[in-house]
Structures are given as structure tokens and as C-alpha cells.
Amino acid sequence: MASTTGNTITLAANETDYSLASSTGFIIAGNALNNQLTGNLGNDTLLGAAGADTLLGGDGNDSLDGGLGADWMAGGAGDDSYVVDDAGDVVVELANEGVDSITSKISLVLGDNIERLYAAQSGLSLTGNAMANFMRGSNGADALNGGDGNDTIYTFATNSTVGGDDTVHGGNGNDIIICGRECHILCVR
Known part of the structure; x- marks a missing residue:
């Protein structure tokens, strides 16, 4: 089961998916598996790890970093920021979803x-x-x-x-x- 410290949620070694039910901004940290991390209406930080992760920010000004691996990231509405570090990373933003940025490695x-x-x-x-x-x-x-x-x-x-x-x-x-x-x-x- 995921552990929670303050506003940080860390997936256990055997977990792959986590979706927030609260509207408060959280930090969700994945693990070495292929994770699906889903944010909420708040300003969330989604951190993948070594797997090929799927990060879904939801509404709010979200920060998404898939970590190692070919990751699929969509921030949703709000001014979202992404870290791209793999040629297989995909960032999806639709029109009128805010002013979005990528920091690329x-x-x-x-x-x-x-x-x-x-x-x-x-x-x-x-x-x-x-x-x-x-x-x-x-x-x-x-x-x-x-x-x-x-x-x-x-x-x-x-x-x-x-x-x-x-x-x-x-x-x-x-x-x-x-x-x-x-x-x-x-x-x-």
C-alpha cells in the first residue's frame, strides 16, 4: 500500500497505479514498475521512476516528470511543466489548456x-x-x-x-x- 507523509504519496514496490481522490495538491512518487499516476484538481507533482510511466495531471498547475523510461504525460488544464529525458517521452497538451513548459535533457x-x-x-x-x-x-x-x-x-x-x-x-x-x-x-x- 502507498505510504503518505504530509502531502507526499509514495507507491509501494509492488504497486503500479495511484489516483488522487482529494482536491488538494499532492506529490505522487512512483517506483521502478510501469506506473499510472493520476492527479486531481489541485497543483500536483507527479514523479515517475524507472518504468514506462503514464502521468495524468488533471486540472491545476501540475509538474510532471516521468523519470527514466519512455513516459506518456498529459497535464490537462492549467499551466503545466514537464521534464523530458528520453526520446520515447510523449507530452500531450490540448489547445487552451494553459501556458505549458518543457525542461528538456x-x-x-x-x-x-x-x-x-x-x-x-x-x-x-x-x-x-x-x-x-x-x-x-x-x-x-x-x-x-x-x-x-x-x-x-x-x-x-x-x-x-x-x-x-x-x-x-x-x-x-x-x-x-x-x-x-x-x-x-x-x-x-
């Missing part, structure tokens, strides 16, 4: 209906979608492509004005690009 093309994309480490290739994206690179060398839409692209991490040797392509739209010291901007119309 791998090179990534941003899926539909997700507005923000952050690099979790250097050396990534990140590409936006047709929306007006906000993108932020790392302090290392990144390749950033805004895609369509009026994008805002920072080539460096939040706590620094020093970026790596970045390559930036704004894509279609009227883009704002803020560079660190070493940035190569490709302007093609």
Missing part, C-alpha cells in the same frame, strides 16, 4: 500546444513549434530554432548572461533573440 522538437522550452543541459538542439514560443538555452553550446510564430529566444540560462557557442535560427515570424557573448544568428527570409 535531450534534443527536442516542441509538440503542439506547448509554449515554453528550456534546456536542462548544454549541447542540445531545441526547436519550437508554430506558436509564439519562449525558449531558453543553457550556458553551453546549443542549437536553437524558434520555428514559426513570434518567438523570444534566450541563448543562456536564467542566472547568467554568458552563453556558449550557440547557433540560433529564429524561423518564421518576428522573433526576439537575446544572445550571450558567443552566438551565431542565422537570418533567412
Whole structure:
């Protein structure tokens, strides 16, 4: 049976599924199995582990991190944030479900209906979608492509004005690009 400490629920080693019945925000932590973790109306944090997990945030501003494995994540309504660390991870957001963000540990093309994309480490290739994206690179060398839409692209991490040797392509739209010291901007119309 899952153990509860405060607002944190941790699945037992043999459990695979957990759904919240309360409307209060909780942290649900999975285990090494393929888990299905389902949030509620609150602002939930869903943490998978080593399995191929399914994370369903529900309403609220949820944080979803599948951990290791190819995970399927859907935040639902609200401003949701995701961590993507496997090429098999899938993030699903529908139109008008809030302003959603992905912090990526791998090179990534941003899926539909997700507005923000952050690099979790250097050396990534990140590409936006047709929306007006906000993108932020790392302090290392990144390749950033805004895609369509009026994008805002920072080539460096939040706590620094020093970026790596970045390559930036704004894509279609009227883009704002803020560079660190070493940035190569490709302007093609």
C-alpha cells in the first residue's frame, strides 16, 4: 500500500497505479514498475521512476516528470511543466489548456500546444513549434530554432548572461533573440 507523509504519496514496490481522490495538491512518487499516476484538481507533482510511466495531471498547475523510461504525460488544464529525458517521452497538451513548459535533457522538437522550452543541459538542439514560443538555452553550446510564430529566444540560462557557442535560427515570424557573448544568428527570409 502507498505510504503518505504530509502531502507526499509514495507507491509501494509492488504497486503500479495511484489516483488522487482529494482536491488538494499532492506529490505522487512512483517506483521502478510501469506506473499510472493520476492527479486531481489541485497543483500536483507527479514523479515517475524507472518504468514506462503514464502521468495524468488533471486540472491545476501540475509538474510532471516521468523519470527514466519512455513516459506518456498529459497535464490537462492549467499551466503545466514537464521534464523530458528520453526520446520515447510523449507530452500531450490540448489547445487552451494553459501556458505549458518543457525542461528538456535531450534534443527536442516542441509538440503542439506547448509554449515554453528550456534546456536542462548544454549541447542540445531545441526547436519550437508554430506558436509564439519562449525558449531558453543553457550556458553551453546549443542549437536553437524558434520555428514559426513570434518567438523570444534566450541563448543562456536564467542566472547568467554568458552563453556558449550557440547557433540560433529564429524561423518564421518576428522573433526576439537575446544572445550571450558567443552566438551565431542565422537570418533567412
